[in-house]
Amino acid sequence: MPVPTERKAQLLSGNEACVQGAIAAGVRFFAGYPITPSTEIAEGLAVELPKIGGKFIQMEDEIASMGAVIGASLAGLKSMTATSGPGFSLKQENIGFAALTEIPCVIVNVQRYGPSTGLPTSPAQGDIMQARWGTHGDHPAIALMPASVREAFDLTVQAVNLSEELRTPVILLMDEVVGHMRERVELPATDEITVVNRVKPTEDPEHFLPYKPGPNLVPPMPAFGDGYRFHVTGLVHNETGFPSGKGKDGNILVRRLLAKIEQRQPSIAQAELYQADDADIVIVAAGSVARSARAAVKEARAQGLKLGLVRPITAWPFPAEAINSVATTAKAMIVAEMNLGQMIIEVERAACGRVPVIGLNRIDAELITPQDIIARAQEVTKNVR
Amino acid sequence: MSVKELVERYCRTSKLPHIWCPGCGNGIIMGAVMRALDKADIDQDKTVIVSGIGCSSRAPGYMNFDTLHTTHGRALAYATGVKMANPDLNVVVLTGDGDCSAIGGNHLIHAARRNINLTVVVFNNSIYGMTGGQYSPLTPTHSYATTAPYGSIDRNFDLCKLVQAAGGTYVARGTTYHTRQLVDQIVAGLGHNGFSFIEVITQCPMYFGRKNKFPSAVDMLKWQQEHAVPVKAAAKMTSEQLAGKFLIGELYHEEAPEYTAVYEKEVIAKARGEVK
Amino acid sequence: MNSEVAHIDINEKWCKGCGICIAFCPAKVLVAREDGKAAVANIEACTRCGLCELRCPDYAISVGGKQHASTN
Missing domain, CATH: 3.40.50.920 (Rossmann fold)
Structure with a gap:
């Protein structure tokens, strides 16, 4: 565990504050691929994560990073990746997998000018619709847009918390200016930060249905290795987690994925x-x-x-x-x-x-x-x- | 252990019989994997089976473990995350020739390069079966497929050589005909502390067989029997004798530092100031 | 060696009639039924080698009696 920290004033960039927020929220796994203007997040977590026994890995590409993040989350660690426009495009299929299979994870997208390679790495806010509709099919979406360095910290914590509470991928949609600008900030002390952890099942493995939703429409989630021997698939599945091949199960599942966000919408949506x-x-x-x-x-x-x-x-x-x-x-x-x-x-x-x-x-x-x-x-x- | 006991212990029996076509080798390989896991005496609750997309990748759904059926080509990326996050888990990857050598080729070479402790079993049936018989990077040149109606002009990979060159530290090739040896190869892979890669030559009578003058699964197994040469026997054969044949057995084996262990020993220890 | 006669179980529901067990049984113990599924014709010849089990893609055949080499 990291050493509890007191309030203290620091000069940080948005990307650096995101690193601090991730650590504070309990992120213990990061997989990423170098891309400007988000790279400082990977660099910062490469330094900080091993200090507290966390894991950092630079993967071979953006797609692999997203896959590794989902795998690590299933193995029980709070997991995150960071990227920018082209990388965000590449990650979309696996973000859809995380949405359908309800794997908590955070994707930071420090937006840059596009489409394609665009103008590296000038600022833009062109990924707002992609953050909503980037992957195919109907799916839930949560995306947070910080406007200051302090907010980059706060919203990183909130992104991790929401992903854990709702078992869904959450996007931190920064822009290049916020990512790179430096401000004097006072980060909250450890005891001022609320940290949310995913709910684990309490029933014994014999009676466990991995996709049976709880009262908040979110199914409790064991980690691989906990003895539940559950199946995770990107195919439409029923409460057992196994593919059913039935449209009626797709109807139930996808509607629930949206409903679990919608019923929390009044408290998630902020301005x-x-x-x-x-x-x-x-x-x-x-x-x-x-x-x-x-x-x-x-x-x-x-x-x-x-x-x-x-x-x-x-x-x-x-x-x-x-x-x-x-x-x-x-x-x-x-x-x-x-x-x-x-x-x-x-x-x-x-x-x-x-x-x-x-x-x-x-x-x-x-x-x-x-x-x-x-x-x-x-x-x-x-x-x- | 009888077949009944094997299936009851390692399969989700309510999901059987499986979806694979009559004569498909996937069931043979899945059986070999279960026998190997049993022989290696693995902890069933600490073992994760990961797959990508395709016929082969349906196997984990039938297997009584923590199982993860990912996106096309990405099984090794997901498996890398699982293993990094919890190195105490045994992570087995079941994938197909298209899944791991085409769309997932990059992940294959990099997982091998890292020498991360994953056991990868490739179901090489030389075809994309799930989508109805298109040629893959492992379809032998001049073979026919729905997308190679005049014969494939692509040169096919030697995947074992590729993995060895990329840094994999246990490399073996087996077949669905040489099943007993296959079980032993997978056992060796499970026991190896590093990136283990077992390519299994298997039969797709439905799509590869029909297009390539193999009337049945039996004919395809006979072809394996006639064309597979054990590594030791090959050493005494001339290149003429080996023309058109393929090698089976352990092709490469070395001991090298394993990725997650090195991460613990070097990165975490240095970051904590425990070593310099 | 043992003189005990082997026992072979075939799960008709799971057998898909691929013929692999029949073609490669070293002792020619098995035959195909009219529907292509495997049947035992010559149990006395069975050596309990277990190859039919190992090569059955459908886990539909099992050799009983004494333990055989395939799984120990």
Whole structure:
């Protein structure tokens, strides 16, 4: 076990905070493949994990890393990988396996400019939809988007906790700016951090059904070697864990996978509201763009333009409630994102046409600046009045 | 142990009979694996069987252990995670020729390179059976398949040489005809502390056989009987005599540091400052 | 050596009639039924070598009587 730590101020990057968060949350296995801008996470865990008896392995490719993470989780260790765009694409099939077989694991995707090799390694937020729909078939998705170094720590802990509680892969969707920027942060002391562990079965192996859900729709999970001799397959299976080949079992299984997330959605979906109550124009922005948006709100208000901010912390489940809460009071919403319009689709869906929703998009590998946001807000103000 | 006892102990009997076609060698190999596990006296609760996708990879579903049926080609990647996370587990990988030499080829060479203690049994039936008979990297050149209607022009791998070159430390080849020897090869692989690789030449009468003038499984086993040459016998034969034949038996064996043990001894110990 | 006559069990439900046990029995103990499944024709000749068990893909045949070399 790691030595309990006290609160202390440190200068860390988002990637380094992610390493600290992983250790604090109990991650004891990491498999990865070098890719910028996420590599510092692998490098950090290569240093830290063996100190506490954990395991680090650099695999031969991104696909293997995802496979090893699932295998290690089944053997009983909290497991994580980190990657970026191209690697995130490669991992998708096995992320689907983890979703269907309900293997807790965390995938960090420090987003970079794409598609393909794109502009290594300029910032982008182009993987929001991939984090939801990257693997084939219907499946649950949880993706968290930190906007600061401290939040990179907190959301890494939360990602591990959610994956363990719900037996599902969880994606930490950082962007390059958050991953690489350094901030002075005070990380919480060990005793201030809540750590969630997967629930193990209590019945004897004779009567154990590995995919019989508990009250929270999540089946308890033994580790390989615990004596339960259970079967794990990416084929549609029933409560026994064995493939059934029946559509009705697929219907039950896949619906439950989604339902176990949906019933927790109100507490998983998170957003931060900043001066949004009385705002004429609400900016919706996540990750590093939300930092510009916050600066824009301050500056615009000083100029007499009432801006506010809704910052989704979870990309998935999308915090539609937060959008709802301002959809009737704001005159317009501007969704600022470093892509050509992904989160805006969810904002429009949540706003239900009650307020105009306008995009502010950049894909020139530059951050969206507060000035960009204010300029767009001024333009919108003219039009909506 | 009688067959009944073997099956009752090591199979999930309610799942039998298995899905494999009449005469398919997969059942013979799975039987050999169970006999070997019994002979090696492994702890059934501390043994994990991992597979990929394909006919061969359905085997773990029938076996009474912790079993993991992964994605196509990735069995060795998953198995590496299992073994790293808990080196006390015996990890056996059952895979097919397409699964481990085509889509999973990269994982094969790297698992061998690390010399991680996995026992890999490849069901080499020279064809993709589950998808209906397409040629694999182990389909012999000029053989026919649904995707090689004019005969395959690809040169086939010698997978044992590949694994040895990549760093595997126990390499053997067996057949479904030479079953008794096959059991012993798997026992040796289980006992070897490192990456063990047993290629098993097996028959797919349904797809490979039909396309390649083997009317039955029996004809395919006769072919094995006639073309397999034990390593020791081969040493006394000329290259002309060996033309068209293949070697069976233990092809390579060395003792070398095992990956998870080295991780404990070197990486963890250094990280903790216990050694320099 | 022992003079005890062997006993062979064939699980008809599991036998898929591939003919492997019949073709390779060194003592020609087995024959094919009309449906192709294996049947015992000449039990006296059985040496309990166990090859039929080892090569049966379906675990459908077992040789009883004294223990034989295949599994010990």
